[in-house]
Amino acid sequence: MAVAPAVAYRLPRLARKRTRQALLVWCFLAPSLAIFLLYRIIPLLWNVALSFSDWSPLKTMRWAGLDQYEEMLHDDVFWQSLWNTLLFIASAPVGIVIALGLALLVSSEIRGRDVYRTIIFISYPLMTVAVAIIWRWLFDERVGLINYVARSLDLVDRPIQFLNSFVWALPSVIVANIWQMLGFYMIILLTGLQNIPPNLYEAAAIDGANAFRRFRRITLPLLKPSLFLCVVIGMLNSFTSFDLVYVMTGGGPGRATELLVTYIYKLGFSQTRFDYAAAVTIVFFVLLVAIAWVANRLSGGNAGAVEID
Amino acid sequence: MKRRTVLQAALAGAAAVAVPHASRAQTPRKLSYLTWNIADQEQLFKEEFADFRSANPGVEIEWLDKKGPDLPAFYQTQLVAGTAPDVVDLQGAIWVEYAANGALLDLTPYLQKEPEVAKLFNPDYLASWQYKGKNYMLPFYIAKTLLYYNKSLFKEAGLSAPPQSFDELLNYAQKMAKGEKTGFLTLNFDWLYWPLFKMNGVELLTPDMKKAAFNTPQMTAILERLAKATDSGAINKISWTGRWVEPNGAFAGNTVGMLHAHSSSYFFVKGQGSWINDSTLGVAQVPGYWATPTNHGFGISKTTKNPDLAWAFLKHVTGTKWATRFSQSRKLLTGNIAADRAGLEYLRKDDPLGAQVLQTQLEHTDKFTGNWPLPFDAQLKDAFYPEIQNAVLGRKSAQAALTDAERSVNRVLSRNS
Numbered sequence: 001m002a003v004a005p006a007v008a009y010r011l012p013r014l015a016r017k018r019t020r021q022a023l024l025v026w027c028f029l030a031p032s033l034a035i036f037l038l039y040r041i042i043p044l045l046w047n048v049a050l051s052f053s054d055w056s057p058l059k060t061m062r063w064a065g066l067d068q069y070e071e072m073l074h075d076d077v078f079w080q081s082l083w084n085t086l087l088f089i090a091s092a093p094v095g096i097v098i099a100l101g102l103a104l105l106v107s108s109e110i111r112g113r114d115v116y117r118t119i120i121f122i123s124y125p126l127m128t129v130a131v132a133i134i135w136r137w138l139f140d141e142r143v144g145l146i147n148y149v150a151r152s153l154d155l156v157d158r159p160i161q162f163l164n165s166f167v168w169a170l171p172s173v174i175v176a177n178i179w180q181m182l183g184f185y186m187i188i189l190l191t192g193l194q195n196i197p198p199n200l201y202e203a204a205a206i207d208g209a210n211a212f213r214r215f216r217r218i219t220l221p222l223l224k225p226s227l228f229l230c231v232v233i234g235m236l237n238s239f240t241s242f243d244l245v246y247v248m249t250g251g252g253p254g255r256a257t258e259l260l261v262t263y264i265y266k267l268g269f270s271q272t273r274f275d276y277a278a279a280v281t282i283v284f285f286v287l288l289v290a291i292a293w294v295a296n297r298l299s300g301g302n303a304g305a306v307e308i309d
Numbered sequence: 310m311k312r313r314t315v316l317q318a319a320l321a322g323a324a325a326v327a328v329p330h331a332s333r334a335q336t337p338r339k340l341s342y343l344t345w346n347i348a349d350q351e352q353l354f355k356e357e358f359a360d361f362r363s364a365n366p367g368v369e370i371e372w373l374d375k376k377g378p379d380l381p382a383f384y385q386t387q388l389v390a391g392t393a394p395d396v397v398d399l400q401g402a403i404w405v406e407y408a409a410n411g412a413l414l415d416l417t418p419y420l421q422k423e424p425e426v427a428k429l430f431n432p433d434y435l436a437s438w439q440y441k442g443k444n445y446m447l448p449f450y451i452a453k454t455l456l457y458y459n460k461s462l463f464k465e466a467g468l469s470a471p472p473q474s475f476d477e478l479l480n481y482a483q484k485m486a487k488g489e490k491t492g493f494l495t496l497n498f499d500w501l502y503w504p505l506f507k508m509n510g511v512e513l514l515t516p517d518m519k520k521a522a523f524n525t526p527q528m529t530a531i532l533e534r535l536a537k538a539t540d541s542g543a544i545n546k547i548s549w550t551g552r553w554v555e556p557n558g559a560f561a562g563n564t565v566g567m568l569h570a571h572s573s574s575y576f577f578v579k580g581q582g583s584w585i586n587d588s589t590l591g592v593a594q595v596p597g598y599w600a601t602p603t604n605h606g607f608g609i610s611k612t613t614k615n616p617d618l619a620w621a622f623l624k625h626v627t628g629t630k631w632a633t634r635f636s637q638s639r640k641l642l643t644g645n646i647a648a649d650r651a652g653l654e655y656l657r658k659d660d661p662l663g664a665q666v667l668q669t670q671l672e673h674t675d676k677f678t679g680n681w682p683l684p685f686d687a688q689l690k691d692a693f694y695p696e697i698q699n700a701v702l703g704r705k706s707a708q709a710a711l712t713d714a715e716r717s718v719n720r721v722l723s724r725n726s
Contacts, residue, residue: 057385166704269378
């Protein structure tokens with residue numbers, strides 16, 4: 001069938017317009033893509049190559065096959081760091097539960113709630129290094145506030161060496177991490193709470209549902225997306241808490257607070273074992289992807305999606 | 310007209326770009342100089358550089374200082390990029406790795422050609438920069454471990470003099486441990502605790518440095534005693550867990566009887582402990598006179614384009630004139646014999662106790678330990694020390710910890726053989 005001349009004229013013009021638009025889009029995307037390629041994709045590929053090699057900045061590269069991965073199987077420090085990292089990740093829900101309680105409190109009709117919200121949120125924008133220094137001082141054996149209070153109240157005879165104890169060091173760092181993230185979790189959950197229509201609560205109250213049932217049947221289900229967002233962000237943050245651990249304990253005592261991320265740093269920059277560090281990084285990356293995937297699936301498979309009307 | 314304007318602008322632009330290049334090309338020599346955490350000496354360095362430039366006209370010196378943990382990472386990346394600084398200040402055993410992998414220039418031919426240079430330095434300190442018989446560094450500043458003791462706590466416990474044996478050290482520590490008071494504290498990084506084992510005849514490695522040699526009944530007994538003393542409070546637990554600030558700070562708190570640390574600790578402790586003066590603080594060698602050095606030295610990167618100029622600069626900064634100024638300015642010893650003599654003389658008037666501390670650094674310099682010239686020292690430390698921590702803090706039995714440490718150390722040795 002022959003195309004009408006007007007339509008035949010419009011088609012190439014439309015195609016040209018689309019090409020121009022696509023070109024424009026690519027022009028805008030190009031700087032970001034270039035940075036992404038340069039600082040994410042290429043280093044990742046280089047890291048994969050490195051993990052199968054024998055290399056340090058002072059040696060030429062040599063193919064090592066699976067040697068680095070094999071070594072990992074016998075490396076006690078790797079397993080200890082992995083275990084500590086998993087414990088660190090598992091602590092994220094504790095912070096979310098506390099934040100939920102706080103969000104419920106500051107969303108209720110109490111006087112000065114905006115002040116409380118600010119106070120709770122203020123920990124989040126603080127630099128992690130500053131948070132680590134604050135908590136290191138709080139936990140200090142000689143001049144720390146926590147030991148001072150505990151001794152003043154006769155709760156302990158001798159000061160507790162929080163950061164120098166195999167038992168207390170990891171929980172102490174986890175407490176600092178939870179404290180820093182609390183503000184972030186609270187704001188996310190507060191936004192979620194404010195999006196729940198009040199008439200649902202009113203209807204439930206008329207039907208005779210008590211506060212606990214209203215929380216269980218209305219608040220929790222409708223807060224699910226916010227909770228999952230907190231879980232995902234919390235887990236990813238726990239994975240990369242390098243600065244907090246490095247400043248508070250340096251991974252010690254022994255390996256009590258060593259995380260995969262601090263171990264990778266030490267392998268690379270203290271021991272000059274960039275090849276083995278690369279292999280541990282690959283395992284770390286795979287774990288990170290797996291956890292993000294599971295979290296995404298649990299949240300319905302569209303976490304991070306932007307809905308466009 | 311328009312075309313001419315454009316042409317003129319282009320020529321002016323090209324000239325602007327070309328002139329600095331031309332002037333750079335006229336600069337015959339440039340030296341880059343990397344130091345480690347000593348930015349406070351900027352004024353002195355400026356004078357040193359000016360003095361060097363007056364003797365070597367046309368030389369440009371680019372000085373860069375990096376904080377503690379930043380320097381190794383920075384230097385490594387510069388090595389990979391082929392832009393390593395000409396002269397570098399390195400501390401501890403990290404230089405061995407660079408020397409073994411060909412990153413540092415062998416200074417032996419220079420020292421052989423100018424034998425008067427080597428004679429400037431304390432031979433034991435100079436020898437501590439040797440790897441496989443070759444000298445890679447010149448001393449910048451020196452320190453080794455010693456025993457500080459709290460005379461007031463000694464007196465309270467009925468003790469009059471520092472311990473002369475390991476048994477005495479533990480007994481004295483036990484006598485001073487009461488309530489919050491503990492008897493003994495040691496620094497633990499960079500093998501600084503090793504004299505405690507060496508004084509008992511323990512060796513870390515076999516003489517050929519191919520196998521672990523420490524898993525012996527003697528070492529087990531020592532570890533058990535250290536664990537017991539730590540548990541009872543005779544040894545402060547911070548000994549095994551703290552880094553630098555914590556143990557030094559604890560000793561400055563006037564509740565610890567003895568501190569096993571390097572001379573650098575003195576000024577920190579004195580700054581924090583208002584109780585410290587020459588009638589309350591004593592200094593001594595540890596039993597057996599063993600000490601672990603923690604020196605800073607200067608080396609030349611092999612990638613330097615001006616090795617002779619870098620060598621001249623090295624001689625300049627470590628020579629008697631500027632080493633003396635540095636010793637007095639920083640209140641430390643440099644390894645340069647004449648500079649240290651002058652520095653000590655100066656300090657005896659200014660801070661007699663500080664002079665006593667520094668004097669110990671020049672005694673028994675033939676009894677260095679914990680400074681094995683191995684290019685994988687950091688790996689060895691990481692394989693060994695966590696197990697020692699496990700034993701002394703009661704997390705594992707001494708025997709189990711030593712068995713695990715032996716396995717880890719041997720693995721490091723075989724991997725690097």
